[in-house]
Amino acid sequence: MQTSPAHAAHHGDREIETLEEFDAVVSARGTLARYRVQSVDLTDRTRELLTTDTTQAVFLGCRMRAEAEAKLRAAGALVLPPVPGLPFDPYRSRLYRPDELFASLEKGYEATPDALAYDWFRRTTADGDIFASMLRAVHDDSMSDALDELLRTARVVGVMGGHAMARGTEQYRGAARLGRALARDGFTVATGGGPGAMEAANLGAYAAPYDDGMLDGACEVLAAAPSFAPSVTDWARAAFEVRTRWPKGNHSVGIPTWFYGHEPPNAFASHIAKYFANSTREDGLLARCNAGVVFLPGAAGTVQEIFDNATPNYYESRGEPTPMVLVDRAHWTEKLPAWPLLRSLARERSMDARIALVDRIEEAPEALKRLSD
Structure with a gap:
């Protein structure tokens, strides 16, 4: 569930889940230190990322430019980038909507994100991939949080x-x-x-x-x-x-x-x-x-x-x-x-x-x- 900028500081771990929350925190507080930024597209916020304190911040599945990612890592932030090729976002900050899970239904259910995620689940549980197991756990914890x-x-x-x-x-x-x-x-x-x-x-x-x-x-x-x-x-x-x-x-x-x-x-x-x-x-x-x-x-x-x-x-x-x-x-x-x-x-x-x-x-x-x- 997306929250308004006014709710950003309400989260126990100072979570930022939307671009609006990101902008509000940077403008009002001038720091991202110790914040958790979850699944936000920061591609157009490179200047802010380069000039704002990000000490001990965590960026989960956030899209950003390479120079911003390099600066964050050098400054001591933890950056877990988006995982390419997945039919779901393990770091998503909100619950699903029906139209998301059934996108591409006009091509048949087999083409929808819901069906593709199930196919991925079957493949990765069969081969015992520890990385896939971690991604499933992170995704489910994100669901519970939302x-x-x-x-x-x-x-x-x-x-x-x-x-x-x-x-x-x-x-x-x-x-x-x-x-x-x-x-x-x-x-x-x-x-x-x-x-x-x-x-x-x-x-x-x-x-x-x-x-x-x-x-x-x-x-x-x-x-x-x-x-x-x-x-x-x-x-x-x-x-x-x-x-x-x-x-x-x-x-x-x-x-x-x-x-x-x-x-x-x-x-x-x-x-x-x-x-x-x-x-x-x-x-x-x-x-x-x-x-x-x-x-x-x-x-x-x-x-x-x-x-x-x-x-x-x-x-x-x-x-x-x-x-x-x-x-x-x-x-x-x-x-x-x-x-x-x-x-x-x-x-x-x-x-x-x-x-x-x-x-x-x-x-x-x-x-x-x-x-x-």
Whole structure:
């Protein structure tokens, strides 16, 4: 997330993330000593770099002219230049936008930065390249930093659920209505950022500013490409058609991973924190859901998320337990009986008052409110 020049000094490590912040700091303070400049194009700021104190400054992935780079190094600054040939920027200072990850979609999904990053991920994990491993770690840490900046004051509700939920189904529409209701209640909706239930919740949040008929119209458009299989291209194009027809959607967050490369990100999350390491992504997603999590019917991934969230609630390692609402009694008591185990864990713990099982998705917002009181 990009910040304004006024926010530059707010970062704990005195980070500079935009050219505007750079100019403001140089003008107001006359020094870059001990600043961290992250992924800023400084090609046209050679004079400033040559004449400003840069003692112990760090420049991460910043483009600059050779004479400026030489001066910085000689003055004791650490310069980590952009890495050529990568389909992503490991030092990026903000989260992704859907149009960035799906750029070149007109040539097919295989040509997009999202698909190219997954191909790079597969190649480099297969050959065990330590440099590639470092780049993945740096990228993921940059994602976490940008996510923290974005959500610093937000009330975040997570919506978890499986990727198999098809567009055009009543379940999908229900998940979308849930996302819309949460957004209209003032929450920031956060999901795993993929298809199915995740996309539906992000779509609902996107639809919050519009009248109720917009969501019906959007679901009708999307139903023409019900799943990302067999064609991610057709699936994504339908989403961008919705965005074109209704361009002023509300914001929400998607936190997907290239670890599940078969599962593309959805285009309705306005801010996308995409990770290479799924474990970092899972923990980070749930940890940021400070106003609770709604768990829709899902399979192994959703079961894992239930208990990943239950563990810090059980031990109160993140403070007071946050609400957990499981939707669909039959699913969570019969098909995949996570609820009885969750109830057993919660017994005689403070989290017992923060868990609920509801039959219908429409009951979830009210259950969240009840558990938060």
